[in-house]
Amino acid sequence: MIVARALRALAPPLALHFPTMSRIARGVVVLVVLALLAPVSASAALTPPATGPAPTTTTPTTPTTPTTPTTPTTPVPAPPAAADHLAMTLGGVYGVHSKDVTVTGRGLSVEGVSKPFVAGQVVTVHIWKGRRLVKSATVKIRPARGGASGTFSLRFSSGAAGNFSITAIHAATPEQAAATVAPKKFSVILPVAGPGSTGTFVSLIQSRLAALHFAVPEDGVYDQLTENAVLAYRKLRGWDRIYTLDGAVVRGLLNGAGTFPVRYRDDGRHVEADLTDQVLALINGSQVYRIYPISSGKPSTPTVLGRYSVYMKDPGYLPDGMYYSNFFYTGYAIHGYDPAPTYPASHGCLRLPIDEAINVYNWVQIGTRVDVYYGAN
Numbered sequence: 001m002i003v004a005r006a007l008r009a010l011a012p013p014l015a016l017h018f019p020t021m022s023r024i025a026r027g028v029v030v031l032v033v034l035a036l037l038a039p040v041s042a043s044a045a046l047t048p049p050a051t052g053p054a055p056t057t058t059t060p061t062t063p064t065t066p067t068t069p070t071t072p073t074t075p076v077p078a079p080p081a082a083a084d085h086l087a088m089t090l091g092g093v094y095g096v097h098s099k100d101v102t103v104t105g106r107g108l109s110v111e112g113v114s115k116p117f118v119a120g121q122v123v124t125v126h127i128w129k130g131r132r133l134v135k136s137a138t139v140k141i142r143p144a145r146g147g148a149s150g151t152f153s154l155r156f157s158s159g160a161a162g163n164f165s166i167t168a169i170h171a172a173t174p175e176q177a178a179a180t181v182a183p184k185k186f187s188v189i190l191p192v193a194g195p196g197s198t199g200t201f202v203s204l205i206q207s208r209l210a211a212l213h214f215a216v217p218e219d220g221v222y223d224q225l226t227e228n229a230v231l232a233y234r235k236l237r238g239w240d241r242i243y244t245l246d247g248a249v250v251r252g253l254l255n256g257a258g259t260f261p262v263r264y265r266d267d268g269r270h271v272e273a274d275l276t277d278q279v280l281a282l283i284n285g286s287q288v289y290r291i292y293p294i295s296s297g298k299p300s301t302p303t304v305l306g307r308y309s310v311y312m313k314d315p316g317y318l319p320d321g322m323y324y325s326n327f328f329y330t331g332y333a334i335h336g337y338d339p340a341p342t343y344p345a346s347h348g349c350l351r352l353p354i355d356e357a358i359n360v361y362n363w364v365q366i367g368t369r370v371d372v373y374y375g376a377n
Contacts, residue, residue: 081172084179086123088112088168093186094254096203100186103201106254107157108186112168117143117150118176123168125154128183130163141170158188191250197222205245208253209233213260213281213288215356228353231342232293233258235277241342260288263371264307270369271334273350275303277375278343280334280350282363289363292356295340297348304329304348308370315361323354324361328370334360 092108093100102108110125118141127135141150158164165183172178193202203220209229210216216229227243234249235241237258252258260279263272265286273280275296282289297303308328317323323336334350336357345351350372352360 081174082116082118082176084118084121084170084176085115086112086168086170086179086181088166088181088184090166090184090186094204094207096200096207099200100184101189101200101204102186103191103204103250103254104159104161104188105157107155110154110156110166110168110184112139112152112181113144114141114150114152114170114179115148117141117147119143121150121170121173121176123152123170125152126167126169127156128165128167129158129160134158134164161188161190163187191247193222193245195222195224195227202226205230205250205253208256212253212256212258213291215290215292215359224353224355228293228356232279232291235279235293235342236260236291238277241278260291261375262286262288263373264369267369267371269365270371271364273303273334273370273372274375275305275344275372280352280360282360290359292352292360293340293342295337295342295346295351296344297346298344301347303344303346303350303372304332305372305374308332308372310364310366310368310370313361313364313366322349324357326361326364326368334364334370336360 089111090100090108091111092106093102095101112123114121114123121141122138123141125135125137125139126133135156137154139152139154141152143149144151152168156166163185164187165185167183168181170176170179187200189201189204191201193199193205198221200220202222203218205222206216206218206220206226206229209226210218212233214229214232215225217223217225222245230245230249231241231243233253234244237252239248260272260274260281262281262283264270264283267283268285270283271280272283273294273296278294278296279291280294281291306329310326310328312327314322314325314327318325321337322333323338325333325335327333332348332350335352336354337346337349337351338354339345340351340353
């Protein structure tokens with residue numbers, strides 16, 4: 001069958017005469033055809049059948065070990081700097097009409113607090129007179145008691161009057177943040193005043209006298225009432241009994257020295273007259289209200305000593321010149337009189353400067369205790 005198809009395909013004429021050939025001839029033809037077909041058969045034998053896809057030969061791969069990706073190293077940040085809260089106050093200054101003032105030559109202190117405390121920190125303190133820098137200092141912050149906060153301090157004085165301001169600055173460091181204190185302003189004034197003077201220094205002196213309970217106006221005018229208060233202060237300190245406002249008086253007032261020692265604390269609202277110091281005090285219990293200079297009885301007509309009560313009051317003038325009188329024992333009274341010298345000169349009464357009499361009269365009541373004694377000075 002295959003041979004016949006081959007004969008027809010290859011040699012149609014030969015295929016037509018193949019049946020008529022002799023047996024030998026047909027054998028030869030068959031051999032020739034087989035010889036021709038042999039390479040085709042071999043090729044067909046070697047070609048895979050077309051009924052399916054050719055198998056794919058894969059080379060096995062060796063499994064690889066997965067590698068862990070490398071995380072880039074992040075530098076560890078430094079700890080954040082501690083916050084800094086600065087505060088500052090001035091010591092040795094005095095409030096006058098909402099302003100801080102002091103006098104030439106007198107030292108003041110700069111006191112500061114830093115929170116929290118961080119070791120090794122400093123602040124820079126600048127002191128300005130107007131727009132001119134007059135002092136700059138670097139000050140170490142030291143731990144306060146307990147260690148939660150730090151403190152710093154600085155002393156300063158000026159020999160010249162003027163308007164000043166102080167600032168404190170903490171520059172940022174790796175350990176603590178920067179901080180600044182708002183400027184603190186103050187004035188340095190000349191400590192000079194006398195009768196008829198006005199101004200800030202007079203107001204300062206009056207405020208310091210009033211703080212110690214001396215009877216004084218606070219109007220900034222150095223008048224007779226201010227002189228009376230200066231005299232009473234000098235008497236209480238045991239100094240010369242004059243009206244002069246000198247350096248000793250100024251220093252004493254600014255230091256807060258010169259308080260009246262209450263002797264009879266259980267007498268309630270009462271009067272004490274110290275004949276040694278020649279001063280009289282109006283007192284509520286243990287609290288002094290006002291202090292006045294007095295002139296008690298001269299040696300020939302001394303003032304009575306003891307504990308008495310006011311039994312009669314007489315306003316206005318009496319014929320002998322007594323003014324607004326408070327009688328505490330027979331004819332002995334607390335009253336105004338002109339003159340009321342700096343030394344004992346009365347007939348036994350407790351004389352007040354005439355311009356102080358009404359204020360005392362208005363404070364003293366019927367029944368108010370009056371204690372008269374010699375003090376310790």
